[in-house]
Structures are given as structure tokens and as C-alpha cells.
Amino acid sequence: ARILDRAAALVEHRSDSLAPLLAAEAGKPITQARGEVSRCVDTLRFSGAVARTLAGEVVPMDAADSGADLVGMTIREPVGVIAAITPFNFPLNLVAHKLGPAVAVGAPVVLKPAGRTPLSALALAAILREAGLPTPMLGWVLGDAVAGEPLTAHPDVAMVSFTGSSTVGWAIRRARPDIRVALELGNATPVIVHHDADLHAAARAIATSAFTHAGQSCISVQRVLVHREAHDDLLQHLIPLVDALVVGDPLDDSTDVGPVIDSASADRILEWITEATQLGARVIRGGERLPQGSAVIAPTVLDGVAPFARVMRDEVFGPVVAVSVYDRVDDAIAIANDSPLGLQAGIFTARTDMAMAWARRLDFGGVVINETPTFRADHMPYGGVRGSGDAREGPAAAALEMTYPKLVITRIPRA
Structure with a gap:
């Protein structure tokens, strides 16, 4: 949580340099680029809150006769190495939506940003390391779509978190039925x-x-x-x-x-x-x-x-x-x-x-x-159905996608 809080503060402090970088490499109008930097700060702070509050639940084992004197609880465990693939249109904040929750749950990430807009992503990665994220927890692969193929196919990858086109997203799902593939895809x-x-x-x-x-x-x-x-x-x-x-x-x-x-x-x-x-x-x-x-x-x-x-x-x-x-x-x-x-x-x-x-x-x-359907607050559960994917983003929702519930049972004899 402290790493994410520090990273949010660093992004906010460097907004005057990050916004022009966004505008230059993505062609995004500078006023909208400033808005994206501000949203990135929010996403990192929301992720920090998730790191503090992510919890399992108590399971009433004594609901069954065989569970007498037993206490059960779930804890959230990271799924393993996450391959995070992001698009060009929000090259800072959508990267934050992958890295923030992963840092919150303790999952190592290999980031593959869009080939046309890598600089914003690398700037955020550098900020996270400066904020204290250990080097082994974050790596990256640069290049066009071809560069992502060996990453998603790698046997050490436990989950792919992909934002981009429906065609590519569903192709990844078909190629990797053995792991989690979280898809946040397009819309009309x-x-x-x-x-x-x-x-x-x-x-x-x-x-x-x-x-x-x-x-x-x-x-x-x-x-x-x-x-x-x-x-x-x-x-x-x-x-x-x-x-x-x-x-x-x-x-x-x-x-x-x-x-x-x-x-x-x-x-x-x-x-x-x-x-x-x-x-x-x-x-x-x-x-x-x-x-x-x-x-x-x-x-x-x-x-x-x-x-x-x-x-x-x-x-x-x-x-x-x-x-x-x-x-x-x-x-x-x-x-x-x-x-x-x-x-x-x-x-x-x-x-x-x-x-x-x-x-x-x-x-x-x-x-x-009665509001713009382009509305998205960065803490809300966000995602589609049908061809638009089946995962939910927003730090709290993404943290659940990036973890699994481990059940722990112990016996506590009655006095």
C-alpha cells in the first residue's frame, strides 16, 4: 500500500512532464492528457486502498455436523505471474489498472504496452520502482503484437490480463484455456x-x-x-x-x-x-x-x-x-x-x-x-459481456481476478 501511495504522489508531482509525453506519443489533446494523468493518480490510490482492505471470509464449518470444533477462513492468494497487455488509447491509466491491483495483491507482472505508446508505460513502471517496488516484481516486453505472443504462451505465466481488440483477446483465450485470461475488449x-x-x-x-x-x-x-x-x-x-x-x-x-x-x-x-x-x-x-x-x-x-x-x-x-x-x-x-x-x-x-x-x-x-455512457470512475467495476469480454476492472474487482481464495481450516476445541 505504501508503494502505491508513493507512486501516486510521484505521478501527481510529475504531471507537467507526463501529460505532454502522453499527448506526443498518443496524439491525445493535452487537456485530455492531463485528465488521464489525474485518473492515473486515482487508480494508484484506489489500488493502495485495496492493498489495505482485501480480505477473505469466515466459513461456518459447524454448519455441518462433521465441522464441529472447526473454524474455516479464506485468504486471497495471488494467482502467480501476470502478463499484462495494454492498448495505445490510455497508455498511462490503463497500465495503472493492470499494475496497481497486481502490486496490491503481491503478484509479479510482465507488462507488454502497446507498440505505438511504450514511453508512458515505461514512465509509470520507473515510478513504481522508484516508489519501492522490488525489481523482480515488474518486468516488461516491448514491441508490436508479435512481441506479445511468446509472453502469453510462456509456461510460467499464470494469468493474462488483456485490454484491446476483441479479435486478439479471444485468440489469446483460445490459445490459453489452461490459465486465467481476463479480457476487457471493445464496444460499439x-x-x-x-x-x-x-x-x-x-x-x-x-x-x-x-x-x-x-x-x-x-x-x-x-x-x-x-x-x-x-x-x-x-x-x-x-x-x-x-x-x-x-x-x-x-x-x-x-x-x-x-x-x-x-x-x-x-x-x-x-x-x-x-x-x-x-x-x-x-x-x-x-x-x-x-x-x-x-x-x-x-x-x-x-x-x-x-x-x-x-x-x-x-x-x-x-x-x-x-x-x-x-x-x-x-x-x-x-x-x-x-x-x-x-x-x-x-x-x-x-x-x-x-x-x-x-x-x-x-x-x-x-x-x-441521462449521463454520458463514456463515464468511467476508476474505482468502479468496469467490463463487458458477449464479445466485449468477461472480466471486471477497477482495482477492487481486478484484485479478485488476480487472486484465488485459499481455504484454511483449523480445529479449535471447545472449552
């Missing part, structure tokens, strides 16, 4: 906007959630399912907010939207936009590469998107919002669920009672009502 985040919703609030949430970090978050708003009666009004609120976004240099404080991670990703995103238009969608805003750079895509709003277009089913991981109308809530829920991914979803409606009923029918790991 839907938002249902009912006709009675506060449309201005919904539009603000969509504009912020869809285009922060150029839409490169697992829970960036991607699919907007709006009641037909509210469609025109929602767009009237949304479009001016999109027009006001500043696209430019990530190191400029005024920038809202920077580049996607590379030009190949930009090419793929533009291909998906083209496919949607070929299937009948209209480009309301954006839909093009901007002169600021080969990986800079204008914030894009598509309207009238067919439900079978890729932008309505798979994770675009770019600054794209796909709008589609519905007439019945049942239809909206069916469209939202008609994706292999199920991480997080959002609902906007004035009827909280109805929203709770709809939330139960949405097949997602989390549902956020």
Missing part, C-alpha cells in the same frame, strides 16, 4: 435518446463522448438511436456542438480533437464511412481527412445509417457518430443489442422508471442513464 457504444429526453443534455453528452480523443475509447459514443419524433431537434442541438470542436495540434490547449493513432487507422475509418454512405447514410458533418495530417479525420456525423452497416455493428474507434431512428423502444433495444459487443450503453429519457426497465434489457456490462 449505443445511446438511446427517447422523445421525452432533455435533447440539449443528450447532444452535449454525445458531442463530448463521441469525439474526445478522436473517438478512440472503448466507450466512445458511436451509435445514436433516436426516436423519430426527436430526430430533427436532436440534430439541431448536436450539429452546432460538433461545428464548435477545434481540430488541431494535440499540444495546443485549445484543441478538442487530434489525430487517430496512425494513417492506416484513418484509412479504415474512412472506408467504413464510405460503406455507410453506399448503404444509404448521409454525411451531415465531416467524413473526410483534414489537411492537419494524414491521420486527422474531421468529426463525422452520419444520418440514416442502415443497421447492418459496419459502423452500426462493430467498433469504429474513430470520430464517427452513426444516427438511426426508431419508432418503438423495443426496436431501439433490439438494434442496440444487435452487435457482437456489449461493454457499455446509454439511455436518455425523462422516465427514470422506464429507463431502469430498459437498462435490464440492454445486453451490456454497464448502462448509464
Whole structure:
């Protein structure tokens, strides 16, 4: 716990150098990079709290006649060496979500950060060592996806904790059925906007959630399912907010939207936009590469998107919002669920009672009502269902994934 507390203090003290590093290597706007550094501090502190409070439970052995005079208890033991693989989009805080809980439970880790963004991860690893983490408790492997294959296949690895694409995550699970594989994967985040919703609030949430970090978050708003009666009004609120976004240099404080991670990703995103238009969608805003750079895509709003277009089913991981109308809530829920991914979803409606009923029918790991579905507090249990994985992160939840309950029984004779 003391190591994690010291590490949190060091990250906070060095925020002025860590934030520009994030912005430079990930293309994340500097204001958002500062926010990530702040979240990393929280994640480490929450992990320190877990180190102090993680506990087992007393098992009432005398519930069975054979257990008379016996006392049972569980203690949490680390599973062993953890291979932690992290993505490029949050190269500091998502590393903290792997390393913090592992340090809390005493599990050694071999970290494999994204090949495009290793510097932020190495900075955090160095801070943990400076804070007192013994050298054998943390190592790392650098490189692209190929570098991770021997790590996940190594016989000494007891668990893989993976955050990234669904394709890679499930391939790891198939390759290692003999160990724990905790998967936190992608999403095609839907938002249902009912006709009675506060449309201005919904539009603000969509504009912020869809285009922060150029839409490169697992829970960036991607699919907007709006009641037909509210469609025109929602767009009237949304479009001016999109027009006001500043696209430019990530190191400029005024920038809202920077580049996607590379030009190949930009090419793929533009291909998906083209496919949607070929299937009948209209480009309301954006839909093009901007002169600021080969990986800079204008914030894009598509309207009238067919439900079978890729932008309505798979994770675009770019600054794209796909709008589609519905007439019945049942239809909206069916469209939202008609994706292999199920991480997080959002609902906007004035009827909280109805929203709770709809939330139960949405097949997602989390549902956020009348707030941005991109919301994540770093202590909350966070994770998906279906193609989005089956593990939960957040330090307390991850600590359970990284440990197993060992039962200890002893006899205490009655006086």
C-alpha cells in the first residue's frame, strides 16, 4: 500500500512532464492528457486502498455436523505471474489498472504496452520502482503484437490480463484455456435518446463522448438511436456542438480533437464511412481527412445509417457518430443489442422508471442513464459481456481476478 501511495504522489508531482509525453506519443489533446494523468493518480490510490482492505471470509464449518470444533477462513492468494497487455488509447491509466491491483495483491507482472505508446508505460513502471517496488516484481516486453505472443504462451505465466481488440483477446483465450485470461475488449457504444429526453443534455453528452480523443475509447459514443419524433431537434442541438470542436495540434490547449493513432487507422475509418454512405447514410458533418495530417479525420456525423452497416455493428474507434431512428423502444433495444459487443450503453429519457426497465434489457456490462455512457470512475467495476469480454476492472474487482481464495481450516476445541 505504501508503494502505491508513493507512486501516486510521484505521478501527481510529475504531471507537467507526463501529460505532454502522453499527448506526443498518443496524439491525445493535452487537456485530455492531463485528465488521464489525474485518473492515473486515482487508480494508484484506489489500488493502495485495496492493498489495505482485501480480505477473505469466515466459513461456518459447524454448519455441518462433521465441522464441529472447526473454524474455516479464506485468504486471497495471488494467482502467480501476470502478463499484462495494454492498448495505445490510455497508455498511462490503463497500465495503472493492470499494475496497481497486481502490486496490491503481491503478484509479479510482465507488462507488454502497446507498440505505438511504450514511453508512458515505461514512465509509470520507473515510478513504481522508484516508489519501492522490488525489481523482480515488474518486468516488461516491448514491441508490436508479435512481441506479445511468446509472453502469453510462456509456461510460467499464470494469468493474462488483456485490454484491446476483441479479435486478439479471444485468440489469446483460445490459445490459453489452461490459465486465467481476463479480457476487457471493445464496444460499439449505443445511446438511446427517447422523445421525452432533455435533447440539449443528450447532444452535449454525445458531442463530448463521441469525439474526445478522436473517438478512440472503448466507450466512445458511436451509435445514436433516436426516436423519430426527436430526430430533427436532436440534430439541431448536436450539429452546432460538433461545428464548435477545434481540430488541431494535440499540444495546443485549445484543441478538442487530434489525430487517430496512425494513417492506416484513418484509412479504415474512412472506408467504413464510405460503406455507410453506399448503404444509404448521409454525411451531415465531416467524413473526410483534414489537411492537419494524414491521420486527422474531421468529426463525422452520419444520418440514416442502415443497421447492418459496419459502423452500426462493430467498433469504429474513430470520430464517427452513426444516427438511426426508431419508432418503438423495443426496436431501439433490439438494434442496440444487435452487435457482437456489449461493454457499455446509454439511455436518455425523462422516465427514470422506464429507463431502469430498459437498462435490464440492454445486453451490456454497464448502462448509464441521462449521463454520458463514456463515464468511467476508476474505482468502479468496469467490463463487458458477449464479445466485449468477461472480466471486471477497477482495482477492487481486478484484485479478485488476480487472486484465488485459499481455504484454511483449523480445529479449535471447545472449552
